[in-house]
Amino acid sequence: MSAPQNPGAAGALSHIRVVELGDIPASYATRLLADLGADVIKVEPPGGDPSRRLPPFAANNEHPERSLTFINANTNKRSIVLDLQNHPAEREIFAKLLASADLFVEATPLGCLESLGFTDQRLFQIEPRLVIVSLTPFGRTGPYRRYKGSDAIANASGGFLFAQGDDKRGPCTAPSHLAYQMAACAAAVLGLAGIRHA
Numbered sequence: 001m002s003a004p005q006n007p008g009a010a011g012a013l014s015h016i017r018v019v020e021l022g023d024i025p026a027s028y029a030t031r032l033l034a035d036l037g038a039d040v041i042k043v044e045p046p047g048g049d050p051s052r053r054l055p056p057f058a059a060n061n062e063h064p065e066r067s068l069t070f071i072n073a074n075t076n077k078r079s080i081v082l083d084l085q086n087h088p089a090e091r092e093i094f095a096k097l098l099a100s101a102d103l104f105v106e107a108t109p110l111g112c113l114e115s116l117g118f119t120d121q122r123l124f125q126i127e128p129r130l131v132i133v134s135l136t137p138f139g140r141t142g143p144y145r146r147y148k149g150s151d152a153i154a155n156a157s158g159g160f161l162f163a164q165g166d167d168k169r170g171p172c173t174a175p176s177h178l179a180y181q182m183a184a185c186a187a188a189v190l191g192l193a194g195i196r197h198a
Contacts, residue, residue, distance in 0.1 A: 010037055011035075011036045011037015011038070012036050012037055013033055013036040013037045013038040013192075014037040014038070014039070016033070016037075016038040016039070016102045016103065016195065017038070017039045017040075017041070017100055017101045017102055017103075018030050018033055018034075018038050018039065018040045018041070018101060018102065018103045018104075018105060018191075019040075019041050019043065019097050019098055019101040019103070019104050019105070020040060020041065020042045020043065020077070020104075020105050020106075021043045021094075021104070021105075021106045021107075021108060022105075022106045022107030022108045022135070023050070023051075023107040023108070023135075024051050024069075024073060024107070024151075024177060024180050025107045025135040025180045025183050025184050025187070026105045026106060026107035026135055026184075026187075027042070027049070027051060027070075027073035027074055027184075028073050028177070028180055028181050028183075028184030029105050029133070029135065029183075029184035029185075029187040029188045029191070030042070030077065030105050030188075031072075031073050031074060031075060031076070031077070031184075032184065032185065032188040033103075033188055033191070033192075034075070034076035034077050035075070035076055038103075039078070040076070040077040040078065041077070041078050041079070041080060041097060041101075042074060042077045042078070042079040042080075043079070043080055043081075043082050043084075043094060043097070044079050044080070044081050044082075045081070045082075045083065045084070045085070046081055046083050048064050048081075049070065049074075051067065051069055051070045051073060051074075052064035052065070052067050052070045053067065054067050054069040054070065055067070055068075055069070056068050056069070058071075069177075080093075080097070082094055084116050085116070091116060091117060091118075094118075095118075095126050098123065098126050098127055098130060099126050099127045101127065101130060102129070102130070102131065102195050102198075103130070103131045103132075103133065103191045103192075103194070103195055104123070104130055104131070104132045104133070105133045105135070105187060105191060106132070106133070106134055106135070107134070107135040107136070110136060110140065110145055110146060120132075129198045131191055131194035131195050131198055133187045133190060133191045133194070135183055135184070135187055136149075137149020137150075137153065137154065138157075151173070151177045151178065151179045151180050152173045152179075154179035154180070154183070155173050155174060155178065155179045156171075156173075158179065160173075160174065160178075160179070161173060
């Protein structure tokens, strides 16, 4: 993680703490909040966030600390490594982080949090005013909730690919996780609205 550009300057959101858990959409959403001064704590699994292994890499050096995708999505954040799958004591550390937060942004597979003991009910017991934003491919309820997703699938299912490509080559997806970034913008705004009305 990189330090804020001007650590002495307080941003507009410097009074807000955010805990992030999950995939790239959560990272993009919380990056927007971190850039505005929010204290964002990214929870990474042992071995680091999977996006640390995504290209491109600075100076073509394929290393977890050199992924430009990761760096772009995680600037201005702090991070902590917690093994939530295998260590109950680290789940308690996670619960303490949530208790100190205003906003929890998660992009985990459906049922992941519940399997760790973090049901909606438990999350609200930890911190009743905690605002929770879940970024899932097709929502947490409804007939498609168990479908897997990706940025390309979001582009296709949202109709964006219909207008891409040409008659000779067929559809193509937009570069740079466009669907994830659009979802992240909405998530950041909705998270702030939730805090405002909590």
